Structures are given as C-alpha cells and as structure tokens.
Amino acid sequence: MFVGKQIRLSRLLNTKSGRMLGITVDHPITRGVLPGIEDIARVLDEVVAGGPEAVTMHKGIAEKVFPPHAGKVSMIFKASAYSTQFHPYEEAIVADVDEAVRFGADAISVGMIVGGPEQTTQLTNLGRISREAALAGMPLVAHIYPKGSRMDDPNSADAVAYAARAGAELGVDLIKTLWTGSGESFRKVVEACPSRVALAGGEMGENLEDYLNMTREALDVGLAGVTYGRFVWQHDHPAAVIRAIAALMHDEASVAEALEIYEEQVARGQEAR
Numbered sequence: 605m606f607v608g609k610q611i612r613l614s615r616l617l618n619t620k621s622g623r624m625l626g627i628t629v630d631h632p633i634t635r636g637v638l639p640g641i642e643d644i645a646r647v648l649d650e651v652v653a654g655g656p657e658a659v660t661m662h663k664g665i666a667e668k669v670f671p672p673h674a675g676k677v678s679m680i681f682k683a684s685a686y687s688t689q690f691h692p693y694e695e696a697i698v699a700d701v702d703e704a705v706r707f708g709a710d711a712i713s714v715g716m717i718v719g720g721p722e723q724t725t726q727l728t729n730l731g732r733i734s735r736e737a738a739l740a741g742m743p744l745v746a747h748i749y750p751k752g753s754r755m756d757d758p759n760s761a762d763a764v765a766y767a768a769r770a771g772a773e774l775g776v777d778l779i780k781t782l783w784t785g786s787g788e789s790f791r792k793v794v795e796a797c798p799s800r801v802a803l804a805g806g807e808m809g810e811n812l813e814d815y816l817n818m819t820r821e822a823l824d825v826g827l828a829g830v831t832y833g834r835f836v837w838q839h840d841h842p843a844a845v846i847r848a849i850a851a852l853m854h855d856e857a858s859v860a861e862a863l864e865i866y867e868e869q870v871a872r873g874q875e876a877r
C-alpha cells in the first residue's frame with residue numbers, strides 16, 4: 605500500500621477501535637432537500653460536535669461549508685450521485701480523484717447500484733475510479749447497494765454479499781451497504797468480503813434504540829464502520845446520538861450503556877443552554 609493511502613486511512617479510522625464512525629450529508633440530490641438538511645452549515649456544526657471520524661459530502665458543500673471543520677474531522681469526498689426518483693438504478697459520476705486531492709479529502713466515495721443490466725456502467729465507473737484512487741494514494745469508499753432493476757430482495761444476505769464482494773473485487777477499501785436484518789445473516793456478508801464493511805442507516809421513522817441495536821448486532825459479527833445520515837442529523841440531538849454510537853463502536857458499550865450516554869449528553873447540552 606502506498607504510504608499516502610495508509611496515512612489517509614489512519615485519519616479515517618478511530619485509533620482505539622480501528623473502526624470508522626462516518627456521517628453523510630450528501631442526501632439532497634438523492635432524496636430532495638429533506639427536512640433538517642436545509643441549513644447545511646448548522647447540520648455540519650452539530651454533527652462535528654459529536655466527534656465522528658469522518659463526514660461525507662459533495663464538492664460544493666466541501667468548498668463552501670467544510671473549511672472551518674478541517675483538522676477536526678476527516679472529509680470523504682463524494683464523487684457520484686443518484687436519485688431515488690429520477691434515476692434509481694444509476695449513479696452519475698460527478699467528480700474525480702484529482703478534485704478529491706485538490707479538496708484535501710481523506711477518501712473518495714463513489715456509489716454503485718448492482719443487480720441489473722445497468723451495473724455495466726457502474727462497474728466501469730468504479731473500476732476507473734479505483735485505478736485513479738490507487739495511483740493517488742487515496743482510500744476508496746463505496747456505497748454499494750443491490751437495488752438494481754433485476755433484484756428481488758435487496759436486503760437478502762445473498763444480495764448484500766454480492767454487492768459487498770463486488771466492491772472488494774474492484775479494490776474498494778470500505779464498502780457501505782445495507783443491513784440484512786440480523787447479525788447471523790450479516791455475518792455472511794462480512795465473511796464473504798475481504799474489505800471493511802460499513803452500514804448505511806435509514807429513515808428517521810425508527811427509534812434510536814432500534815438503530816443502536818442494529819449497530820451492536822453488526823459490530824458483533826465484524827462490522828468495521830458506519831456511515832449514517834438521516835436518523836442522526838434529523839434527530840433533535842445529533843451530537844448526543846453520535847456519542848452513543850461511538851460508545852458502541854469504540855468502547856464496546858452495550859445498547860443500554862449507549863442509551864445512558866445519549867441521555868447524559870442531552871442533559872449536559874440542556875444545562876449548557
């Protein structure tokens with residue numbers, strides 16, 4: 605491994621656990637300007653206050669909003685975009701490795717949808733970015749979801765293992781993918797993937813404890829990271845949520861302990877007001 609990639613990777617991974625707690629704020633092209641993400645400067649302030657290892661964003665946000673946070677958190681530069689409404693099966697490439705280098709990014713992130721004929725272009729794009737990232741010593745993160753037009757059950761262990769392994773085959777360092785519903789089924793995904801596997805989050809509808817339970821179960825079978833978005837920054841107390849997740853990931857806390865940390869953080873924040 606080039607030393608540059610090793611150094612950047614070390615900025616992404618927690619020194620204690622070797623895992624990455626990442627928060628994504630790249631949703632508007634995918635899902636619209638969701639409630640809670642309108643004021644992106646405020647969102648980033650609240651997220652960074654929770655102390656995650658990394659935040660993922662597109663170039664325009666990196667340019668306009670990220671600079672005050674440089675040095676406090678790593679930046680993952682998003683280089684593709686899709687839309688659940690307009691082009692759900694295809695990620696468009698919107699940036700490249702040279703730009704990621706110029707923006708001071710610690711990793712580049714690309715999405716790929718597998719499970720349909722559209723994956724031909726997706727594989728071509730990921731293969732190219734993987735080659736360019738390797739040459740630049742830039743870690744490669746990929747969101748790989750088996751949500752292609754021929755996939756019946758994107759959350760099945762076979763589908764998710766296929767997606768994760770496709771990323772590993774193409775040299776992705778950290779693959780973010782979907783939860784399969786249980787630790788037992790997720791173990792199959794982790795065991796079939798020689799790269800680090802990270803989990804995506806989901807909608808705000810579910811409660812915090814459900815997300816903490818999912819995270820704990822996945823960590824127990826080898827999860828190496830999370831890249832959570834909506835349920836964190838749409839929450840009333842994003843920094844407290846992040847600290848609770850960090851306790852699970854870096855201190856091997858139980859869900860009950862993580863919930864206590866969440867309550868403490870909320871109380872402390874309210875006292876400070």
Ligand SMILES: O=C(CO)COP(=O)(O)O
Pocket residue numbers: 628630631747804805806807831832833834835
């Ligand atoms: O990482 C994501 C978008 O890039 C998904 O985040 P959530 O599903 O947790 O909102």
